[in-house]
Amino acid sequence: MKNYIFKQLRYVRENTISCVSKINDESSLFIPEGFNNNIKWNLGHIYVVQEKFAFNIINERTTMPNNISDLFSTGTKPTDWGEQVLPTISELIQLLEKQVDRIEQTLEYRFKEAIEKPFTTSTGLTLATVEELLSFCLYHEGMHFASINSFKRIIQNERKNMVH
Template sequence: MMKNYLLKQLRFVRENTINCVLEMDDEVSLFIPEGFNNNIKWNLGHIYVVQEKFAFNIINERTTMQKNIFELLSIGTKPTNWGEKVLPTISELIQLLEKQVNRIEQKLEFRLKEVIEKPFTTSTGLTLSTVEELLSFCLYHEGMHFATINSFKRIIQNERNNKVH
């Protein structure tokens, strides 16, 4: 059976995000570039948290997200507030991100046109009223954070190169 284009795009975007950080270690993922509030680990976790909210919470589907992950990686949070709280390792985050797309496909493939009980308005002012619209917004959201992750990787690489010379 042919997968819905939106589900194919979600998987494509997610594979790009994961491939971008596959070789990264935890220490590198925690580096906060000058002038920024967060790091690669926060961006990855934030992608997971927001997609969990949009794919499951808003439509009253059960989520497997741990409460501490939600509290540490939601909108308005930043790594400097984490303190001693234990976060998943980067490889654990990658596993969560991989499994998430599978769960979305399994649970929502035949619910995409479903109108949600209460339309949801994003922090940027866009009102979403179907499962499909919620998931479609996740493509934009993950794309923004993917670009940030890529930029942070370049900054880290430049820092390393400058230390060598």
């Protein structure tokens, strides 16, 4: 029987993708007042962090196209992007769709495996096993999903206000 975390990773990812499936690239770049990032950054960041936690930290091969890490790693923000070529929303969705399958194929039998050097998150939580790394990804993506959902509502309200 597969570990419950795969079911949860897939559930959270499907919700994230469903939330942005009708967002266009222009809307995805909108940075609401008082915020540092946008929907596109949140999507790319979810992808980059999950690559780090599911693959990089345990010395597995990551799939990081072009400059994706430079654009979406922790500490980056859209105002620093300059003239860099950005992935489209559709390209980010494709990466996100394939990621959970790769995680499941690579880590299905490695949940209890201790990682070489425990990893401490920016918020101070120390993770020591593959299972702990993947479990943290659920929290991380859920947090960014909430941001994406809020940004989407702000964008929809902005459009309504422009019409009136």
